[in-house]
Every structure is written in C-alpha cells, then in structure tokens.
Amino acid sequence: MQIKKNKIYQYLFLSIITIMVIFNGGVTNLFIQYNFIIISIFFLQLIKEKNYLALTKQIFLNNKIAIYLYFLFIGFLIFQTIPLPIGWLNFLSPEKYNFLGKLEFNGSFNTISWNSVNSYFGILNYLSLFLYLIIFKCLFYKVSDILKLYYFLAFLGAFAASVALYFYLIGNPDFLIFKNSSYIYSATGFFVNRTVFACFLVLCFFCGIEYLKINDQYQKDSTNNFFKKIYTRIFLLLITIGIITSFSRLGNFLFISLIIIHISQTLYLNERKSRFFLATLLFIVLFDILILGFYFGSEKLLERYSFLKNELNAYLPSTIQNELTRGNLSKFAFIEFKKFALFGYGEGGFESLFKINFQNMSNAYALNAHSDLREFIGEFGLIGSALVILCILFIHIKNSILSFKNFILYYFLITILIFDFSFHIPIIQFLFIILLSINYKKNSRFN
Numbered sequence: 088m089q090i091k092k093n094k095i096y097q098y099l100f101l102s103i104i105t106i107m108v109i110f111n112g113g114v115t116n117l118f119i120q121y122n123f124i125i126i127s128i129f130f131l132q133l134i135k136e137k138n139y140l141a142l143t144k145q146i147f148l149n150n151k152i153a154i155y156l157y158f159l160f161i162g163f164l165i166f167q168t169i170p171l172p173i174g175w176l177n178f179l180s181p182e183k184y185n186f187l188g189k190l191e192f193n194g195s196f197n198t199i200s201w202n203s204v205n206s207y208f209g210i211l212n213y214l215s216l217f218l219y220l221i222i223f224k225c226l227f228y229k230v231s232d233i234l235k236l237y238y239f240l241a242f243l244g245a246f247a248a249s250v251a252l253y254f255y256l257i258g259n260p261d262f263l264i265f266k267n268s269s270y271i272y273s274a275t276g277f278f279v280n281r282t283v284f285a286c287f288l289v290l291c292f293f294c295g296i297e298y299l300k301i302n303d304q305y306q307k308d309s310t311n312n313f314f315k316k317i318y319t320r321i322f323l324l325l326i327t328i329g330i331i332t333s334f335s336r337l338g339n340f341l342f343i344s345l346i347i348i349h350i351s352q353t354l355y356l357n358e359r360k361s362r363f364f365l366a367t368l369l370f371i372v373l374f375d376i377l378i379l380g381f382y383f384g385s386e387k388l389l390e391r392y393s394f395l396k397n398e399l400n401a402y403l404p405s406t407i408q409n410e411l412t413r414g415n416l417s418k419f420a421f422i423e424f425k426k427f428a429l430f431g432y433g434e435g436g437f438e439s440l441f442k443i444n445f446q447n448m449s450n451a452y453a454l455n456a457h458s459d460l461r462e463f464i465g466e467f468g469l470i471g472s473a474l475v476i477l478c479i480l481f482i483h484i485k486n487s488i489l490s491f492k493n494f495i496l497y498y499f500l501i502t503i504l505i506f507d508f509s510f511h512i513p514i515i516q517f518l519f520i521i522l523l524s525i526n527y528k529k530n531s532r533f534n
Contacts, residue, residue: 096226097226108514110277111278112514114512130218163471164467168198173196173197179430183197186443201439208434223524237301238319240290240294240295244288244292245322247329252329254276282507284335286335286337286507287514288342290499291322292345296323345499346372419444420465429469431468463504
C-alpha cells in the first residue's frame with residue numbers, strides 16, 4: 088500500500104516535534120541552531136512541490152500585513168545585534184553606553200543587545216517558529232489532519248509523562264543528556280524544569296480533550312475510532328499522573344482550571360453527546376483526588392493547588408530586599424525594562440544584566456525573570472513589543488480565530504506570561520502558536 092506524500096510529510100513534521108521534546112524542549116542554543124537547519128531544509132523540500140508552493144503563496148497573500156510586520160520584528164532583532172558606533176549607543180541605549188564608559192571600553196563599535204550570542208540564536212528560533220507555522224498550515228488543512236495532530240500530541244504527552252514517572256520512581260538519576268538530579272523530589276522527564284514540563288503536559292492534556300470533543304462531532308462510529316478514544320483516555324490518565332508528580336503549582340493550577348472550565352461548559356450546554364465526555368472529566372478528577380491524593384497525602388494534594396496564594400505572595404514586598412525571590416526577580420526585570428524602554432536589551436540579555444547586578448549571589452535564576460511578560464518587553468523594548476502586538480492583532484482581524492478553544496489557550500498564555508518563564512522555551516512557544524492557529528470550525532472537509 089503506497090503512503091500518500093502528504094502523510095509522509097506529516098510524519099516527518101511530527102518526528103521533528105518529537106525530537107524537539109526529547110532534547111529539553113529545544114532550549115539549548117545548539118539545538119536551536121540544529122532545529123533551524125532541519126526545519127529550513129524541510130521547508131525548502133516542501134515548496135519544491137507545486138501544490139505546497141501554491142499553498143504557501145496563498146498563506147502569504149492572505150496574511151501579508153501580519154507577515155510584513157513579523158519580518159520587521161525580525162529585522163529589529165537583527166538591528167539589536169549589529170555593532171553600531173559607540174556614539175549611537177548614547178541615544179539608542181544610554182544605560183549600556185554609560186556602562187561601557189565605566190569599563191573604559193576602547194572599541195569603536197558595540198551592540199544594543201547585552202548578549203549578542205543569545206540574541207542571534209533567539210532570531211534563529213523565531214524564524215524557525217515562522218517556518219513551523221507555514222509548514223503546519225500547508226500540511227494540516229483538514230479536520231482529519233487536526234485530529235491526527237491532537238491524537239499525536241496526547242500520545243507524546245503520555246510518553247513524556249511515562250518516562251518522567253519512571254525516572255521519578257528510581258530517584259531521578261542523570262541519564263545520558265537528561266539531567267534529573269536537580270529535581271530529586273519531582274518528575275521532569277526530558278525537561279530541565281518541572282514547571283516547563285508541567286506546562287507542556289497541560290497543553291498535551293488540552294489536545295487530548297480537544298480530540299475527544301471534535302471526534303464526537305466529525306468522526307463516524309467505527310471500531311478503529313472506538314479504540315482511539317479509549318487510548319486517548321489512557322493518555323489523559325498518564326498525563327494526569329505526570330502533572331501531579333511534577334508538583335508544579337502553576338502546572339497543577341492550569342490543569343485543574345482546564346477541567347473546571349470544560350465541566351462548566353459541558354453542564355451549561357447540556358448536550359446528550361457531551362455526557363460521556365463529562366464522565367471522562369469527572370473520572371479524572373476522582374482519579375486525581377481519591378487515588379493519587381491517598382498516595383501522596385491530602386496535604387500534598389492541596390499544596391499543588393496553592394498557586395495563587397504562593398505566587399501572589401512572592402510579589403509582596405520582601406522583608407529582605409536582597410533576597411532572591413521570584414517577586415524580586417520580576418521587579419528587577421521591570422526596573423531593567425524602564426532603563427531600556429525604547430530599544431530593549433536584546434533577546435537573552437537578562438542573564439547578563441542579572442550577573443552584573445547580582446554578582447555575589449547564586450546564578451540559579453540568572454537565565455530568566457520568572458515573568459515572561461516583563462522579560463519580553465525588556466528584551467524587545469517598546470518598538471519590538473509594538474511590532475509583535477500589531478502582528479497578532481492583524482492575524483486576529485484577518486482570520487477571526489476567537490473561539491472557546493482559543494479562550495482557554497489565551498488564559499493559559501496570560502497566566503504563564505505573568506508568573507513564569509515557560510514561554511521562553513521553544514516547544515512551549517511552538518505548541519501555543521500551532522494550537523492557536525487551528526480553526527477547524529470553519530473547515531467542513533474531513534476526508
């Protein structure tokens with residue numbers, strides 16, 4: 088039996104996603120570079136086909152304003168990394184100009200970015216995300232394709248959760264490229280941070296839920312379909328265990344929020360088809376509270392959902408001003424943004440600013456501000472941030488992608504942007520961009 092070319096491309100695309108997940112969510116600069124090379128080759132191979140080239144052109148024509156704005160944003164990021172005459176920095180980045188003066192810097196040129204290497208890899212990452220989105224829209228254009236993606240991501244989440252649970256049960260030893268010893272008492276699996284791992288699993292859980300919902304609307308009853316829905320429910324249970332054993336307050340908060348929102352919507356609609364779906368959600372809640380709550384203890388169970396109390400307390404004034412808390416890091420990020428408000432300090436520049444200002448402290452939190460929103464506006468400045476906002480705005484106007492599905496995703500996104508740094512991880516960025524771009528309600532094609 089000959090496999091259609093579109094399916095081959097789809098399987099290759101999904102394989103690349105799997106590789107990204109396994110290698111720490113694509114967070115290292117080396118993998119970002121490899122990822123850009125791989126996806127670029129894939130894209131060039133894809134548009135050799137006339138049909139895909141035509142689809143790509145159509146996507147560009149339908150979204151040309153948003154795409155122009157995005158490339159202006161990429162151009163702005165490149166501008167941040169170009170060595171400029173020192174005199175120019177006195178206007179473009181006075182704070183860095185003064186800092187170089189204190190160091191008695193003798194060079195004639197320097198960049199706006201405080202870490203040009205990280206900024207360079209950040210540009211590659213944003214170009215990769217753009218190519219991923221274009222390739223996705225070319226390959227996954229039918230409802231059956233969307234169902235395939237949701238099913239795969241639910242499976243991938245269950246696989247990652249199973250690996251993480253195994254490592255957790257044997258004491259989280261370091262294994263090959265996986266450095267688990269930094270989180271001995273929580274599951275992280277392929278990821279370097281338990282909250283990033285939990286956010287990834289929540290998005291996979293979301294995909295499993297969407298698969299079950301859409302499947303009931305579009306898919307005909309068959310033996311194969313029946314077993315797929317059974318498998319999906321097993322995937323959801325495995326993902327649930329993975330989220331719980333991560334002990335991430337943010338991840339568990341998003342997880343229970345997702346279930347509560349879907350239960351509320353199902354009860355409000357009161358559709359006959361949704362009753363089995365409702366039963367699935369209620370079973371997961373009972374499985375969580377009764378079985379895993381008994382295993383981990385009721386106090387541990389409640390601690391997982393204390394996200395708002397713990398996170399909001401972190402933003403209250405600290406009794407020790409020099410104490411390195413999430414709240415103080417977020418405040419520091421906002422202070423740095425005000426210093427570099429117009430042109431920013433460059434992608435990945437927060438690490439350098441942190442080390443300069445906290446020279447006598449541990450560098451455990453040096454990479455991120457624990458508030459993506461404040462860090463992004465600091466990296467991009469008002470100019471870069473405005474370009475991103477305008478790009479998103481034009482995409483919404485052109486494609487009208489507001490839906491209940493996207494409402495949940497935006498709720499996740501806003502929560503993560505305010506309270507965590509997970510949106511700086513490529514796999515999390517990728518999943519949000521792809522999932523937000525799906526608009527299956529307007530697409531009646533199934534086969």
